[in-house]
Amino acid sequence: MAGSSLLALIDDIATILDDVSLMTKTATKKTAGVLGDDLALNAQQVAGVRPARELPVVWAVAKGSLLNKTILVPAAVAISYFAPWLITPLLMLGGAFLCFEGFEKIAHRFLHRNEQEAHAQALRAALKDPQVDLRAVEQKKIKGAIRTDFILSAEIIAITLGTVAAEAIGMQFLVLSVVAIMITVGVYGLVAGIVKLDDGGLYLSGRESALAQKAGLGILWLAPHLMRTLSVLGTIAMFLVGGGILTHGLPPVHAAIMAYTEGFTGAAQVLAGTLADGCFGLLAGAVLVATITPLQALWTKLFR
Numbered sequence: 001m002a003g004s005s006l007l008a009l010i011d012d013i014a015t016i017l018d019d020v021s022l023m024t025k026t027a028t029k030k031t032a033g034v035l036g037d038d039l040a041l042n043a044q045q046v047a048g049v050r051p052a053r054e055l056p057v058v059w060a061v062a063k064g065s066l067l068n069k070t071i072l073v074p075a076a077v078a079i080s081y082f083a084p085w086l087i088t089p090l091l092m093l094g095g096a097f098l099c100f101e102g103f104e105k106i107a108h109r110f111l112h113r114n115e116q117e118a119h120a121q122a123l124r125a126a127l128k129d130p131q132v133d134l135r136a137v138e139q140k141k142i143k144g145a146i147r148t149d150f151i152l153s154a155e156i157i158a159i160t161l162g163t164v165a166a167e168a169i170g171m172q173f174l175v176l177s178v179v180a181i182m183i184t185v186g187v188y189g190l191v192a193g194i195v196k197l198d199d200g201g202l203y204l205s206g207r208e209s210a211l212a213q214k215a216g217l218g219i220l221w222l223a224p225h226l227m228r229t230l231s232v233l234g235t236i237a238m239f240l241v242g243g244g245i246l247t248h249g250l251p252p253v254h255a256a257i258m259a260y261t262e263g264f265t266g267a268a269q270v271l272a273g274t275l276a277d278g279c280f281g282l283l284a285g286a287v288l289v290a291t292i293t294p295l296q297a298l299w300t301k302l303f304r
Helices: 002-030 032-045 051-082 084-111 113-128 134-163 169-195 197-205 210-249 251-261 266-303
Strands: none
Touching (some): 084 210, 134 169, 134 210
């Protein structure tokens, strides 16, 4: 009896873990847009930090990210239990924010390029100035990165919650927790690897082996291009994911996209639907930026 009960328990646990694994895969696919942006953004946050302090800064931000998620996961489960009607509006809000943030990044890149260059020059000058408290600069970067992580983590948790909204509360908490831990470890592990790429390249380029030197020079060439590529891909994914959330929450728009994709078959149909979601996300982002940016400027002017 005891043996059969133990086997039944193991089977139940295996079934639960299988369900968690399946739902976690689904949830992480849906949060890909946020993850791409999260990865690039957090790697950029430690730019300008002294090489010896890069990994401690990443670790500090990772701990802050875990703290963010220990707040967000129980809050999400509480919303699902006490106010499930809030899940869809929160998802729509998260999708709209993704589109807004993506288009704002594009607009800022083209409209405020001089400001970005001036900021980078000021940062480089500050790091060379012996009078500047580098630890204060470092702490400021850490706090800023943790604030940014809170917003991105909230989007990820909201999207994941929408994926498992129909499940029992215990399963929701388990899936949200697994996704939160996986994302934190994955993102900040990759960030740590990215920010140390140049160090690895320098080390290899100084070796006696010609092959190692070529590999090191290749890594040094790759590092900045990798950052730019991650940033671009992250922005594109924000429109695809954010637009997908919005179109699924707006039945007339979703019906129009479905009617449009009926003319395609197989992979082409999936690609056409995804591109349509992305185009809607881009359009929604443009409208939101055009509406919210003047209001932000007015708020700043009135309450500065």
